[in-house]
Amino acid sequence: MVKKASFLPGNIGLAPMAGITDYTFRRICFARGAHFAFTEMISAKSILMNLSVNETYLPREDEKYKVGVQLFGSDPYELSEAASIVQERGLWIDLNAGCPVNKVVKKGAGSGLLRDLHKLKIIVREMRKVAKRFTVKTRIGWDKYEFEKIYDILVSEGVDAIFIHGRTAKQMYSGEAVWDIYNPGLVPLYISGDVYSHDDFKRATEKYGMDGAIVARGAIGNPWIFSGAKPSLNERIKTVFEHIDGLYSEYGTHGVVEFRKFIAGYTKDLPYAREFRNVAMKITDTDELKRAFIEYFRRVENVLEGIYAQNERG
Numbered sequence: 001m002v003k004k005a006s007f008l009p010g011n012i013g014l015a016p017m018a019g020i021t022d023y024t025f026r027r028i029c030f031a032r033g034a035h036f037a038f039t040e041m042i043s044a045k046s047i048l049m050n051l052s053v054n055e056t057y058l059p060r061e062d063e064k065y066k067v068g069v070q071l072f073g074s075d076p077y078e079l080s081e082a083a084s085i086v087q088e089r090g091l092w093i094d095l096n097a098g099c100p101v102n103k104v105v106k107k108g109a110g111s112g113l114l115r116d117l118h119k120l121k122i123i124v125r126e127m128r129k130v131a132k133r134f135t136v137k138t139r140i141g142w143d144k145y146e147f148e149k150i151y152d153i154l155v156s157e158g159v160d161a162i163f164i165h166g167r168t169a170k171q172m173y174s175g176e177a178v179w180d181i182y183n184p185g186l187v188p189l190y191i192s193g194d195v196y197s198h199d200d201f202k203r204a205t206e207k208y209g210m211d212g213a214i215v216a217r218g219a220i221g222n223p224w225i226f227s228g229a230k231p232s233l234n235e236r237i238k239t240v241f242e243h244i245d246g247l248y249s250e251y252g253t254h255g256v257v258e259f260r261k262f263i264a265g266y267t268k269d270l271p272y273a274r275e276f277r278n279v280a281m282k283i284t285d286t287d288e289l290k291r292a293f294i295e296y297f298r299r300v301e302n303v304l305e306g307i308y309a310q311n312e313r314g
Helices: 023-031 044-048 076-089 110-115 117-130 147-156 198-206 233-266 273-280 286-313
Strands: 012-014 036-038 067-072 092-097 134-139 161-165 189-192 212-215
Touching: 012 023, 023 036, 023 233, 044 067, 044 076, 067 076, 076 092, 076 117, 092 110, 092 117, 110 117, 110 134, 117 134, 117 147, 134 147, 147 161, 198 212, 233 273, 233 286, 273 286
Parallel strands: 012 036, 012 212, 036 067, 067 092, 092 134, 134 161, 161 189, 189 212
Antiparallel strands: none
């Protein structure tokens, strides 16, 4: 079998994360080096019900050729029908077979699909019939390593690429992700899990032979991970303001609450970060939050300048 060529516009992308990878964050990551991204996972049933909230999740016109629509569910008919409805809204359709969260798994969706590989095969077959470009994001198994079986099922049903998180569903996010996994090279394979730096991305592709990687938690508050750039304090504050403003445009005053998920990331490894976070997490006004960041970064700048001066004297 000749290996399928990748249809993706690059080899490093933003992984899907519920409540994180919305339009605002995708846009920020694209501007800082991400080649492609996923939507947050969307329920197939909600697509069939035509719920208006899905317009918030689906790709926008300016990004539709580099964003995949990720669907989750457990019914082959619902997933296939939903895929046919939304496939023109993004570059491709992705099946979520990797989410380990209990409220998803107990419905037989997400990584719950890995408990019954025969059913997974049927779902992939039905979705493949309608999707022009189709991928699956999965894990290495339910409670043990079974990726050979999973890989063979997905390839036999004609998927265009596989995104593999190197943990079992039972592990959730504990332990170290496995990168040295089964890869006959028949379809493009992208690693996920424990990609926390651009060097990790290069190691995944150069040492482990992956076609690329998708970044999840490593991108939260650190969109520069995609390019490997080292942001200045000015670039950090510019990005923080862009993020706050984008969330305000999307969610109004609730955008400040949404931004709290990113405060730790944007201040990671900086002086007095914990002290600042305790203050910033209580702020409910956009302008007040911006002023707090300005004051904090000025303080950080003074501290860093003092360290540099001391090192030069030393």
